[in-house]
């Protein structure tokens with residue numbers, strides 16, 4: 001009974017705020033009475049590992065076989081050592097991925113399995129990439145709700161119980177038609193119209209809540225559309241900006257599913273992965289917020305085509321609009337204001353549109369050359 005009374009007093013303080021002091025004292029109070037978000041058995045704290053800044057983190061990446069996970073694992077393994085970064089997914093990894101470092105099966109909907117992986121591998125950082133993206137999410141709302149929301153709850157609880165540093169990406173899709181679109185600041189109205197966007201706003205808010213309530217070291221970046229050469233996108237609205245390179249090289253023709261003047265924020269994958277590493281390594285006292293916009297460039301299909309045609313004048317682009325993707329794109333930011341990330345932890349992108357196009361074309365040309373040689 002006295003414990004319950006203490007808890008409700010702490011909860012009341014949390015809701016009302018304590019004048020003249022930040023969230024830290026509250027966090028300490030909550031932790032000191034061992035109040036965790038999910039009922040855990042007593043051995044859980046025995047296995048938890050405290051991460052010292054001088055050690056290498058032991059990282060688990062969920063949903064690691066998608067467009068971004070393999071590249072992130074490569075970057076983190078170069079920095080922290082091959083065996084300190086575990087990729088996981090529910091799909092079977094290709095040979096090259098399986099032989100490049102630790103891989104493990106993990107379904108984020110299986111709470112016990114997740115917990116076992118975290119405990120047995122002494123995980124200290126969790127990068128949570130599993131998700132259904134905007135277009136596939138609209139095609140399967142029930143599954144998107146389950147993976148993006150129920151799965152996130154499992155991740156938050158595991159991370160809070162085991163004192164992990166947790167990274168969850170959000171997206172330009174976390175904004176909607178009533179948000180300011182040009183530019184979109186960090187803090188503004190967020191009323192997305194997709195299950196993907198709704199689940200990402202939920203993730204931002206839950207992560208920040210767990211940070212204030214339980215002291216969870218939650219870090220979140222809102223990514224623009226990510227463009228990569230050696231990995232394929234998983235069913236988003238910005239996918240056209242990757243597909244155009246494949247089709248341009250293969251056939252010299254591309255059919256675009258968005259209107260020529262649809263402007264969206266975009267980023268080359270190397271910038272995205274470096275930003276992720278940088279925000280994970282940033283000292284906590286530099287982070288004035290826990291969710292940041294990051295930006296690099298912003299273009300329309302027409303502008304991307306023109307840049308490509310500078311090197312491939314024969315490229316032909318036609319337009320066959322997909323109404324679902326177009327409606328999504330029309331509700332998303334056109335330009336992203338990432339001034340807080342630049343100010344707080346020194347974010348700076350390397351790739352603008354010309355460098356992006358050059359880098360992508362170099363990759364595909366080299367791949368074609370190698371294929372001819374072999």
Ligand SMILES: NC(=O)C1=CN([C@@H]2O[C@H](COP(=O)(O)OP(=O)(O)OC[C@H]3O[C@@H](n4cnc5c(N)ncnc54)[C@H](O)[C@@H]3O)[C@@H](O)[C@H]2O)C=CC1
Nearest residue numbers: 063065066067068107108129130131169171223225226234
């Ligand atoms: N690629 C992009 O342009 C952007 C990505 N993001 C976010 O970054 C993260 C990674 O994105 P991508 O790699 O592009 O996604 P993706 O769709 O390519 O990959 C997602 C992965 O999650 C896995 N997955 C699905 N259900 C699962 C489950 N129950 N348990 C474990 N894994 C499961 C899938 O097998 C897949 O490999 C996502 O959270 C996404 O929302 C945010 C903004 C832009």
Ligand SMILES: CC(=O)[C@H](N)C(=O)O
Nearest residue numbers: 133134171236237238
């Ligand atoms: C911007 C994203 O989050 C993703 N690429 C999508 O288009 O759904």
